[in-house]
Amino acid sequence: MTKPKLEFWFEFASTYSYLSAMRLPAAASNAGVEVHWRPFLLGPIFAVQGWDTSPFNIYAAKGRYMWRDLARRADRLGLTVEKPDPFPQNGILAARVAQIALERPEGIDFCQTIYRAQFSKGLNISDPSVVAACADAVGLPDGVIEAAQSDTNKLALRQTTDEATRRGLFGAPSFLVGDELFWGDDRLEDALDWAVRHAQ
Amino acid sequence: MTKPKLEFWFEFASTYSYLSAMRLPAAASNAGVEVHWRPFLLGPIFAVQGWDTSPFNIYAAKGRYMWRDLARRADRLGLTVEKPDPFPQNGILAARVAQIALERPEGIDFCQTIYRAQFSKGLNISDPSVVAACADAVGLPDGVIEAAQSDTNKLALRQTTDEATRRGLFGAPSFLVGDELFWGDDRLEDALDWAVRHAQ
Numbered sequence: 001m002t003k004p005k006l007e008f009w010f011e012f013a014s015t016y017s018y019l020s021a022m023r024l025p026a027a028a029s030n031a032g033v034e035v036h037w038r039p040f041l042l043g044p045i046f047a048v049q050g051w052d053t054s055p056f057n058i059y060a061a062k063g064r065y066m067w068r069d070l071a072r073r074a075d076r077l078g079l080t081v082e083k084p085d086p087f088p089q090n091g092i093l094a095a096r097v098a099q100i101a102l103e104r105p106e107g108i109d110f111c112q113t114i115y116r117a118q119f120s121k122g123l124n125i126s127d128p129s130v131v132a133a134c135a136d137a138v139g140l141p142d143g144v145i146e147a148a149q150s151d152t153n154k155l156a157l158r159q160t161t162d163e164a165t166r167r168g169l170f171g172a173p174s175f176l177v178g179d180e181l182f183w184g185d186d187r188l189e190d191a192l193d194w195a196v197r198h199a200q
Numbered sequence: 201m202t203k204p205k206l207e208f209w210f211e212f213a214s215t216y217s218y219l220s221a222m223r224l225p226a227a228a229s230n231a232g233v234e235v236h237w238r239p240f241l242l243g244p245i246f247a248v249q250g251w252d253t254s255p256f257n258i259y260a261a262k263g264r265y266m267w268r269d270l271a272r273r274a275d276r277l278g279l280t281v282e283k284p285d286p287f288p289q290n291g292i293l294a295a296r297v298a299q300i301a302l303e304r305p306e307g308i309d310f311c312q313t314i315y316r317a318q319f320s321k322g323l324n325i326s327d328p329s330v331v332a333a334c335a336d337a338v339g340l341p342d343g344v345i346e347a348a349q350s351d352t353n354k355l356a357l358r359q360t361t362d363e364a365t366r367r368g369l370f371g372a373p374s375f376l377v378g379d380e381l382f383w384g385d386d387r388l389e390d391a392l393d394w395a396v397r398h399a400q
Binding site: 168187 | 265273371381
């Protein structure tokens with residue numbers, strides 16, 4: 001039997017992806033599951049649904065609830081929440097850098113550092129200097145921001161986002177075990193359990 | 201200290217309300233929490249959001265996922281799922297009868313019987329004969345269907361639905377502990393825990 005595997009699909013602008021990104025390494029390690037981190041963009045997927053911003057902005061009552069729910073759940077994880085301004089943030093540069101970072105040992109640390117900058121410190125992650133500071137803090141090499149902006153790397157992110165649509169994703173975080181889809185931070189345990197029970 | 205209290209707000213047409221309605225009595229009893237069952241209508245709330253049907257119909261990928269997720273979670277509870285046709289069902293008559301039933305010992309049994317009829321047997325709960333059969337099966341008195349259609353009882357359901365909007369509800373199931381809102385079957389444990397920790 002090979003080790004159970006899980007794909008973690010996340011969007012940097014997504015609030016509940018923040019919770020999953022922070023707790024996933026320990027949860028997956030405890031469950032004995034190997035995780036493939038897949039940054040993607042929700043913007044193009046939301047646009048097809050007719051949304052030009054976060055549904056938490058479009059539906060006010062749902063948005064108010066989300067921030068309260070997020071704070072409650074973050075609190076249990078020992079995390080703080082600061083709403084970034086604007087919300088949602090544009091996470092495209094962070095996602096492009098993450099693609100490169102995740103090929104290296106610093107990848108997960110970089111993703112978590114971006115999430116903390118955005119949702120714990122309230123920094124603007126569309127600002128290249130914020131992303132560069134996060135890259136620097138985790139020890140990524142100089143020039144990673146420039147490398148992230150190459151045509152090849154930009155195309156790779158578009159292809160990943162197309163793959164998300166093709167595989168039925170409509171929100172983040174999402175977890176895939178083969179074709180079995182789980183949506184939402186609150187489905188992380190279900191997804192890990194599925195990965196363990198269906199490992200081949 | 202008084203006994204911890206929780207309000208359970210549910211819409212009969214709501215798929216995840218089915219799961220909560222079936223598992224709530226045991227979960228609340230284990231937690232030592234007293235539950236006030238509050239049937240309401242999502243239709244008027246969705247209409248304000250610009251939806252004329254279930255969001256699971258409007259957003260196809262989300263809808264496909266919901267039915268799969270519902271089946272997985274129902275399976276763990278030992279429940280079966282059959283998609284009713286049409287979906288969503290019109291639950292207004294069932295909600296009106298539930299208001300009366302919940303004043304009596306048969307109330308919870310009636311609600312669970314309606315949910316099983318709809319989501320386990322795929323029956324149409326907008327059909328008065330289906331609702332009447334459920335009422336009869338749990339021992340509600342003859343004439344309850346007619347009593348449910350009184351102007352006073354209709355008005356009571358409208359007022360409950362207005363109260364839902366006023367208190368920030370935007371979906372079902374929802375749980376309220378005082379003004380603290382929890383949304384979704386997957387927040388039931390959080391809500392019970394909150395009720396216990398904040399009982400006065």
